[in-house]
Amino acid sequence: MTVTEYLELLLDDEKISEDEKEEIRKKRDEVEGAIKEEFGDKVKTVKYSGSIAKHTAINSSKDLDLAIHFKKESFDTLKEMYDTVFDFLDDNYNVRKQKVSIGLTDFDVDVVPGRRIDEEGDSNNDVFLHRSDDDSRIKTNIENHKSHITESGCRNVIKLMKIWKNKWNVKFKSFAMELLVIQALEDSTATGLKDRIKEVLEYVVDKVEDINLVDPANSNNNVADVIEYHKKLFMKTTASTCLSYLDDADDDEDSQLSAWKKVFNDFTGTTNNSYYTDSSIAKRNTSDWGRQPDRRHG
Known part of the structure; x- marks a missing residue:
């Protein structure tokens, strides 16, 4: 595969x-x-x-x-x-x-x-x-929200990033994630899913702590304002850990596939469990990683 x-x-x-x-x-x-x-x-x-x-x-x-x-x-x-x-x-x-x-x-x-x-x-x-x-x-x-998503061409990347955040229990509102992905890929020339996902993860690491996600229907509304700082920090730390899996992987197909499985917290077929410790460290590096309130809205 x-x-x-x-x-x-x-x-x-x-x-x-x-x-x-x-x-x-x-x-x-x-x-x-x-x-x-x-x-x-x-x-x-x-x-x-x-x-x-x-x-x-x-x-x-x-x-x-x-x-x-x-x-x-x-x-x-x-x-x-x-x-x-x-x-x-x-x-x-x-x-x-x-x-x-x-x-x-x-x-x-x-x-x-x-x-x-x-x-x-x-x-x-x-x-x-x-x-x-x-x-x-x-x-x-x-209607502005729906057209913004439609015209972005980012739906599959958005879905994969939603899967990613759920796999790692990252608490980041769905609408905010949609805006973040579109913003991260606004000037991207990447076409493949893996390259686009990697660009989004890099964007998260670089920007998420003080990100400004402008509501396409209201330029005065920064959607990211309602997301607590500790959640943004946990998202950044998790993305950084995932990028390290990709950076550490060899160039062969099996190694790349194993790394991408780790990115999505997927242990299927994995015999080396060293990254269990990494994910635990990623969680403990946030101020309040254990408390995860309900999602929504958006």
Whole structure:
């Protein structure tokens, strides 16, 4: 097996079946119908986002965002909008509050209440969201997010980096990872998966501690700001360890393949377990590697 075949196998193993996608869509449609029935003409539009809609989902990290865009005058405040939607969903489903969304814990669905900024222009999808963590607001545009991913040509690299972060228990929000990969490869001339992944890992080591990931829908929003420093440091240390596996590998195909398996924390077929110690050291080099709160949003 070549390294490229191995990376393609990782992608194939994490591929979501059409049956699974359809099941998630059915649950999304159920929730959408209930919200429309409850809020009626207060709802202006409904948009679909999340990793499944953006085609960046992997089986171990998949979700559909159900963005409910309310009319501008539907609620007096964004907090009232968020809390009203949360209370309704809480009466009907198992839910949890997230930064700007409401997670349905039994579904792979997040509901994102938003209030339209421009009431008249149907083509303008800018909305304000309520931040439940600090009671502030944030501007966003789901259609801009989706087109940014589509036009990047980086979907497979994004998926592999999501697989990588899950294999190492790196806590870095999915949307932030998407933006990071696109930013890392913006001027890249590399074409193969392994070269592109290596460039992203090098970018993480060089930049992640103070990275600025600009929201394509809001230039004032640095998506990386909400990621704690110890998580960025753990990501950097882990990426550095993984690059050392590649640097230490011989040029022959078996050695290269073994190194890339180590990059993805894959012990299959490995007889030399010396890198178990390396991964433990990588974790202990962070200030708080053991505490890993829930993911989301994005």
